[in-house]
Amino acid sequence: NAGVMQNPRHLVRRRGQEARLRCSPMKGHSHVYWYRQLPEEGLKFMVYLQKENIIDESGMPKERFSAEFPKEGPSILRIQQVVRGDSAAYFCASSRTSGNTDTQYFGPGTRLTVL
Amino acid sequence: QKEVEQDPGPLSVPEGAIVSLNCTYSNSAFQYFMWYRQYSRKGPELLMYTYSSGNKEDGRFTAQVDKSSKYISLFIRDSQPSDSATYLCAMSEGTGGGNKLTFGTGTQLKVEL
Numbered sequence: 660n661a662g663v664m665q666n667p668r669h670l671v672r673r674r675g676q677e678a679r680l681r682c683s684p685m686k687g688h689s690h691v692y693w694y695r696q697l698p699e700e701g702l703k704f705m706v707y708l709q710k711e712n713i714i715d716e717s718g719m720p721k722e723r724f725s726a727e728f729p730k731e732g733p734s735i736l737r738i739q740q741v742v743r744g745d746s747a748a749y750f751c752a753s754s755r756t757s758g759n760t761d762t763q764y765f766g767p768g769t770r771l772t773v774l
Numbered sequence: 775q776k777e778v779e780q781d782p783g784p785l786s787v788p789e790g791a792i793v794s795l796n797c798t799y800s801n802s803a804f805q806y807f808m809w810y811r812q813y814s815r816k817g818p819e820l821l822m823y824t825y826s827s828g829n830k831e832d833g834r835f836t837a838q839v840d841k842s843s844k845y846i847s848l849f850i851r852d853s854q855p856s857d858s859a860t861y862l863c864a865m866s867e868g869t870g871g872g873n874k875l876t877f878g879t880g881t882q883l884k885v886e887l
Contacts, residue, residue: 663817692873692874692875694875694877699879700879701778701780701862701877701878701879702818702864702877703877704875704876707874715874717874718874750817750818752817754873757873758873761873762820762823763875764820765810765817766817767815767816768815768816768817
């Protein structure tokens, strides 16, 4: 049973380029969360999605960042016109339900470096 | 002030020692408390989960929650070199509509032979 998959594992972009991060949840999971981990900081919640719906985007920066979870295919976190401050590890997690006791399983992360 | 405070360490202990990891928090709405372990360059994995105040034991691990003091702890008995990792506390309000987690910064633990 494959776990949460993220790709690419490492992504290098120059300032002003776009970054697209992909997350495939565990089989049977329809809830996806994205978190960002900056150096020397803990994971920060960004967005929570169900299939075709954004449920909570309270942690997303107002500009340049967007997320989707289409009916078919992986969830995508998109960062437009990247800046050096976007360099971080981006983790997605999935769960089977939205229940408070339902475990969130994390992927290995995508490490974004902006030159 | 951060919602969740956690001593970043690093914490170095000899093999077999008892390890105590702690977090304090300010949001009294937190109801669910978790400890995750994160190895270098990996994603976090859930170790322990507790609801409200009290203790929970699983093998060498004991999680403790004191809601009146807004303080949670993770104890590791008979620590092993394989326990060397970063330990993250996490919490959620559990108000429905998803389970957004708020994390501490993590404590780096090294268990030495």
